Amino acid sequence: MNTPFPPPPAAPEKKRKLWPWFLGGCLTLIVLGGLAVAAMFYFGAKAVSAGGKEIVAQVPAVQEHFGAVTDAGMDFGAMMEASQAGRSVMIFNITGEKGEGRLVIETDQATQAFKSATLTLPSGETLEVDAATMKQLQALQP
Template sequence: MNTPAPTAARPRRLWPWVLGGCLVLVLLAVAALVALGWFGMKMVGETTRQAVAEVPLVQEHFGRVEDVGMDFGGIVEAGQAGQQAMVFRLRGEKGEGRLVITTDPASGEFRSATLTLPNGEVHELDQRTLEQLKALQGGGLPPG
């Protein structure tokens, strides 16, 4: 009988599997962070949409507000101008515009809010609307 000679088992290389597993975990963590950031931005936009949807100036010039999102370009522009501001892009049935809320750098309190209409006009929002935005920012109910 001819029996084949036993061959030495090749050592398995574990490091490619460990490296691949780590890469998959990192990709999953990045995807989770991106999803969480996107969800948070949508929540801020929805809260802002609810706050400005009842403003008569917004109803008149935008119609029903369909979407509100952060305008990162506007935030950068405000920073370059020496202001600390949150800038939102508003889109309604009648057009698009911007809501700029300037804040106090030290406390983060809202100072003022301006609304740029689809025709380019800029209007300062009244104190009542600013108070509504402040209440919603803090997670409270807007004053009635």
């Protein structure tokens, strides 16, 4: 008489590994956090640049020598170099209808009040800003 073979043993249940999912979730959160920080930096820099453009465009000496201002972004690299040299300055790279130049505003380190300013014209000439323009800059100071 034939005897049937015993049924094959049941396959052991595979245990689900959670660590790949956990690691993937952590990496996703890190990437999203990095993107959020980059977005905040980008939009913050844009806001500072737009504010700088508004301030610089209101200065009559700038309007006279550059025409309508199309861009006036802050030069953070030059500001860091000046800071390392012990100077407290705000530097704006100005682009206008008549060319490009720079506005350098010296500030008091203790009070951050504007002390003096120089304007580099598209021709390369450097002008010391007069007292009336300095008063206007101080009035625009945040």
